[in-house]
Amino acid sequence: MKADKQTGPDRIAVEADVDSLASGLRLAVGRMTRRLRQAHAVGDVTLSGVSVLARLAAEGPGYPGSLADLERVRPQAMASTLAGLEQRGLVRRTPDAADGRRAVVAITEEGRAMLAERRSESVHRLSAALEEFTAQERETLASAVPLLDRLAARL
Numbered sequence: 001m002k003a004d005k006q007t008g009p010d011r012i013a014v015e016a017d018v019d020s021l022a023s024g025l026r027l028a029v030g031r032m033t034r035r036l037r038q039a040h041a042v043g044d045v046t047l048s049g050v051s052v053l054a055r056l057a058a059e060g061p062g063y064p065g066s067l068a069d070l071e072r073v074r075p076q077a078m079a080s081t082l083a084g085l086e087q088r089g090l091v092r093r094t095p096d097a098a099d100g101r102r103a104v105v106a107i108t109e110e111g112r113a114m115l116a117e118r119r120s121e122s123v124h125r126l127s128a129a130l131e132e133f134t135a136q137e138r139e140t141l142a143s144a145v146p147l148l149d150r151l152a153a154r155l
Helices: 008-038 047-059 064-071 075-087 109-130 135-154
Strands: 091-095 103-107
Touching: 008 109, 047 064, 047 075, 047 091, 047 103, 047 109, 064 075, 064 103, 075 091, 103 109
Parallel strands: none
Antiparallel strands: 091 103
């Protein structure tokens, strides 16, 4: 039964459990993110930059405004992120064929290579840490991945 259909003490207990779960998830995901981020060199591409590169690699070229919406950041923040990526040669801007006033942003081969290297480092660190877990614990984590993806999409 969902929390919104329960009443009285049961509803309060479920809401407290949901709040506790939310708090625990926020802390655990935050710790993992910080530790993975700390593993990368100073001056490396920011997490927001990596996110944009990953989106461009997966979905193809996009407009800065659309990328800002998808990444849920202000257009000014996206402009700054894209400028840094462009300066490093990781993305390129070209005029839109249909409307030359608009720019289309695409990932470069250098951007794809950097993204693959970054993913490889993070995956290696996560793999090494997961080796210390039992097979059953790894199965539990694997079954949670689709739920975490769905949760991320709803935030």
